[in-house]
Amino acid sequence: MNEATTIQGPLSQELLDRMNAYLRAANYLSVGQIYLKDNPLLERPLTLDDVKPRLLGHWGTTPGLNFLYVHWNRLIRERGLSMLYVIGPGHGGPGLVANTYLEGSYSEIYPHIEQNKDGLKRLFRQFSWPYGIPSHVAPETPGSIHEGGELGYSLVHAYGAAFDNPDLIVACVVGDGEAETGPLATSWHSNKFLNPATDGAVLPILHLNGYKIANPTILARIPHAELEDLMRGYGYEPFTLEGDDPAVMHQQAAALFDTMLDRIAAIQKAARENGETKRPAWPMLIMRTPKGWTGPKFVDGKPVEGTWRAHQVPLSEIFEKPDHLRMLEEWMRSYKPEELFDEKGHFRADLAEIAPKGRLRMGMNPHSNGGLLLKPLKVPNFRDYAVKIEGRGQKDVESTRVLGRLLHAVMQANMAEKNFRVFGPDETASNRLGDVITGTGKEWMAETLPVDEDLSETGRVVEVLSEHMCQGWLEGYLLTGRHGFFSCYEAFIHIIDSMVNQHAKWLKTTLEIPWRKPIASLNYLLSSLVWRQDHNGFSHQDPGFIDHLLNKKADVVRIYLPPDANTLLSVADHCLRSRHYINLIVAGKQPAPQWLTTDEAVAHCTTGLGEWPWASNDGGDPEVVMACCGDVPTLEALAAVCLLLKRVPDLRIRVVNVVDIMTLQPTSEHPHGLPDEEYDQIFPPATPVVFAFHGYPWLIHRLTYRRHNHDNIHVRGYKEEGTTTTPFDMCVLNNIDRFQLALDAIHRVARLKPLASQADQWYSEAIQRHKLYVAENGDDLPEIKNWRWPVERAGV
Numbered sequence: 001m002n003e004a005t006t007i008q009g010p011l012s013q014e015l016l017d018r019m020n021a022y023l024r025a026a027n028y029l030s031v032g033q034i035y036l037k038d039n040p041l042l043e044r045p046l047t048l049d050d051v052k053p054r055l056l057g058h059w060g061t062t063p064g065l066n067f068l069y070v071h072w073n074r075l076i077r078e079r080g081l082s083m084l085y086v087i088g089p090g091h092g093g094p095g096l097v098a099n100t101y102l103e104g105s106y107s108e109i110y111p112h113i114e115q116n117k118d119g120l121k122r123l124f125r126q127f128s129w130p131y132g133i134p135s136h137v138a139p140e141t142p143g144s145i146h147e148g149g150e151l152g153y154s155l156v157h158a159y160g161a162a163f164d165n166p167d168l169i170v171a172c173v174v175g176d177g178e179a180e181t182g183p184l185a186t187s188w189h190s191n192k193f194l195n196p197a198t199d200g201a202v203l204p205i206l207h208l209n210g211y212k213i214a215n216p217t218i219l220a221r222i223p224h225a226e227l228e229d230l231m232r233g234y235g236y237e238p239f240t241l242e243g244d245d246p247a248v249m250h251q252q253a254a255a256l257f258d259t260m261l262d263r264i265a266a267i268q269k270a271a272r273e274n275g276e277t278k279r280p281a282w283p284m285l286i287m288r289t290p291k292g293w294t295g296p297k298f299v300d301g302k303p304v305e306g307t308w309r310a311h312q313v314p315l316s317e318i319f320e321k322p323d324h325l326r327m328l329e330e331w332m333r334s335y336k337p338e339e340l341f342d343e344k345g346h347f348r349a350d351l352a353e354i355a356p357k358g359r360l361r362m363g364m365n366p367h368s369n370g371g372l373l374l375k376p377l378k379v380p381n382f383r384d385y386a387v388k389i390e391g392r393g394q395k396d397v398e399s400t401r402v403l404g405r406l407l408h409a410v411m412q413a414n415m416a417e418k419n420f421r422v423f424g425p426d427e428t429a430s431n432r433l434g435d436v437i438t439g440t441g442k443e444w445m446a447e448t449l450p451v452d453e454d455l456s457e458t459g460r461v462v463e464v465l466s467e468h469m470c471q472g473w474l475e476g477y478l479l480t481g482r483h484g485f486f487s488c489y490e491a492f493i494h495i496i497d498s499m500v501n502q503h504a505k506w507l508k509t510t511l512e513i514p515w516r517k518p519i520a521s522l523n524y525l526l527s528s529l530v531w532r533q534d535h536n537g538f539s540h541q542d543p544g545f546i547d548h549l550l551n552k553k554a555d556v557v558r559i560y561l562p563p564d565a566n567t568l569l570s571v572a573d574h575c576l577r578s579r580h581y582i583n584l585i586v587a588g589k590q591p592a593p594q595w596l597t598t599d600e601a602v603a604h605c606t607t608g609l610g611e612w613p614w615a616s617n618d619g620g621d622p623e624v625v626m627a628c629c630g631d632v633p634t635l636e637a638l639a640a641v642c643l644l645l646k647r648v649p650d651l652r653i654r655v656v657n658v659v660d661i662m663t664l665q666p667t668s669e670h671p672h673g674l675p676d677e678e679y680d681q682i683f684p685p686a687t688p689v690v691f692a693f694h695g696y697p698w699l700i701h702r703l704t705y706r707r708h709n710h711d712n713i714h715v716r717g718y719k720e721e722g723t724t725t726t727p728f729d730m731c732v733l734n735n736i737d738r739f740q741l742a743l744d745a746i747h748r749v750a751r752l753k754p755l756a757s758q759a760d761q762w763y764s765e766a767i768q769r770h771k772l773y774v775a776e777n778g779d780d781l782p783e784i785k786n787w788r789w790p791v792e793r794a795g796v
């Protein structure tokens with residue numbers, strides 16, 4: 001340790017000693033949380049009674065995180081920085097809890113965790129304890145926007161947080177194991193989208209502790225020069241900190257961090273004051289330190305510190321092996337708690353001094369509790385963008401193009417605030433949202449060529465062919481108090497299934513944490529839908545994201561399938577204003593008939609489902625309900641109504657359209673669920689329902705199985721039949737076509753039984769005619785392709 005005095009650097013010996021003591025305190029509290037339920041200051045020899053019965057936590061990554069925390073503290077104080085600390089290996093939870101405790105944030109947020117012996121005891125006990133706190137950097141952890149339980153998203157979250165936050169520095173630890181994940185591997189490229197003039201900075205730290213749970217990491221086992229080249233190849237300027245004696249490394253680290261922060265300051269100054277527009281090589285750190293640093297070196301004759309064995313709980317057989325208890329005590333005493341805390345358990349004042357004050361503490365940085373900073377999004381009146389309905393179904397419009405105009409208006413209205421971005425995996429224009437790009441451009445800091453269009457260093461539409469990055473950036477952006485929108489092809493949104501799981505967990509948990517303020521909703525538009533993959537075929541057909549989201553807590557998930565442009569506008573307006581949800585909007589981009597006026601659309605979206613009186617003739621007493629959800633199913637259901645009335649002119653048909661599928665569930669399952677009495681009025685219990693659904697048909701059964709008339713519901717939807725074929729043939733392949741729906745109705749209305757066999761015949765002929773025509777002509781029959789809702793019933 002005395003070696004430290006011989007190393008020159010920015011730290012005075014006195015500050016270095018205090019920083020090292022601070023680090024010892026953080027490490028001590030981290031170990032204490034993992035192991036102890038009593039005797040927090042080791043005032044008496046440790047006994048088994050002091051030790052938790054279940055030892056749950058991760059030591060390995062924690063000391064490295066703690067080392068960095070004390071250094072960020074110094075830099076924040078000296079430079080007045082606003083800093084977020086994003087932890088990739090979120091299993092290092094004890095370290096973040098320890099540090100936010102030492103800086104005082106923890107006790108301010110959780111007053112029962114006092115700054116004294118009792119508080120320490122509670123701090124230790126609550127960790128990984130039933131109904132206590134989770135072992136990860138959880139939503140409960142002050143200063144966190146990132147859980148890290150599922151590895152891979154730290155860097156992309158960090159960049160999302162830094163966008164449009166020019167004064168923020170986001171230090172981001174990437175686990176060397178985490179770095180092997182797909183999302184993380186692509187995240188390095190985020191630096192091509194970060195503008196030093198208008199965005200904050202991200203300081204990536206590759207935590208090269210060499211190991212994962214049970215294996216070495218790739219990046220630790222390639223030559224160092226190759227690793228540095230890799231980072232250079234990603235466009236960074238790599239710095240390396242390597243060693244295993246913390247006391248020595250403080251000085252080196254401080255010198256390095258000063259240099260790196262000077263680099264960041266210089267990059268920002270050049271961009272902000274001198275108008276430099278070249279993409280800079282941002283600094284990043286490779287930190288090569290032992291896993292389980294300062295922990296037990298050997299256990300039962302096997303090396304632990306500096307190996308994968310340090311990943312979780314290095315001494316796990318405390319109750320079986322007496323020497324493990326002794327080793328634990330030795331380990332904890334090696335941090336010299338008596339020098340760190342006074343006899344009452346107060347952290348020593350001269351050490352506590354190292355931490356910044358107030359909102360500059362990382363546990364208190366307002367950006368980490370984005371709801372605090374959230375300003376309402378300005379959403380211009382969507383009625384100004386509505387489609388004028390002059391005859392229902394008489395004119396085709398690309399619904400998402402209409403939405404693009406509204407999004408453009410939203411973008412422009414919030415230009416001054418710079419708190420709205422649109423993300424997409426190279427599909428914004430393809431999904432017909434191109435208008436949103438006008439006037440802002442697409443963010444791009446890499447090279448441009450004359451052939452490029454709309455690329456801009458200050459673009460607010462962000463496109464990269466990585467759904468992971470779009471999702472992660474948007475999450476980081478939302479979690480730090482801004483608004484956003486993500487449009488994606490329907491089939492490929494599944495790539496981020498797992499990420500949305502984690503975000504949903506975050507939303508659910510934070511609902512129960514009073515100090516966490518609600519954030520803006522995560523809004524998805526899925527387009528390029530299953531039914532219209534004319535040129536892409538089967539690979540592009542999967543409506544299952546709806547099913548996936550439906551598993552999430554009702555409190556945080558909303559799913560909408562607007563059947564036309566005006567309903568899409570109404571839904572989008574609602575979603576953009578909402579808080580703390582995951583909103584899924586599924587809407588087609590192909591030219592399609594338009595059904596509802598703006599007023600009707602608003603009323604329809606407000607109830608979420610309802611009868612379309614203009615399409616019904618049931619006089620309040622239907623013989624069959626033709627239900628539909630999604631734009632193509634709606635078209636087919638309406639065409640089926642016409643076919644039915646042609647064959648049975650006095651058939652009493654009710655058309656019901658569903659925009660918000662959560663309304664189908666009972667109220668007990670979802671807040672949008674329609675009360676049973678109202679549901680029964682729309683779907684009378686004894687009346688057959690033929691339901692044409694956009695997605696997998698069983699989902700509708702799942703939603704309605706507790707409803708009175710469930711036995712009468714007959715659902716048609718996508719049943720995984722697809723290829724490169726005509727739009728109508730896709731419907732035929734999946735039996736959701738108008739002929740099938742009409743036939744289903746005939747088979748289910750009791751009085752039409754006599755017509756059944758004749759109808760079967762009629763159906764076969766129709767389908768045969770269709771098949772032959774398609775095979776011969778490569779297109780749908782004119783009467784199908786050009787079908788229109790009857791003019792005489794199209795009045796508005």
Ligand SMILES: Cc1ncc(C[n+]2csc(CCOP(=O)(O)OP(=O)(O)O)c2C)c(N)n1
Nearest residue numbers: 061089149150151175176177178211212213
């Ligand atoms: C996506 C994902 N896959 C697997 C795991 C299980 N897991 C938890 S920790 C870990 C090893 C992490 O290693 P590293 O990123 O190097 O972290 P550290 O060494 O700092 O603990 C693994 C595989 C996970 N949490 N997330």
Ligand SMILES: [Mg+2]
Nearest residue numbers: 176177211212
């Ligand atoms: Mg590791």
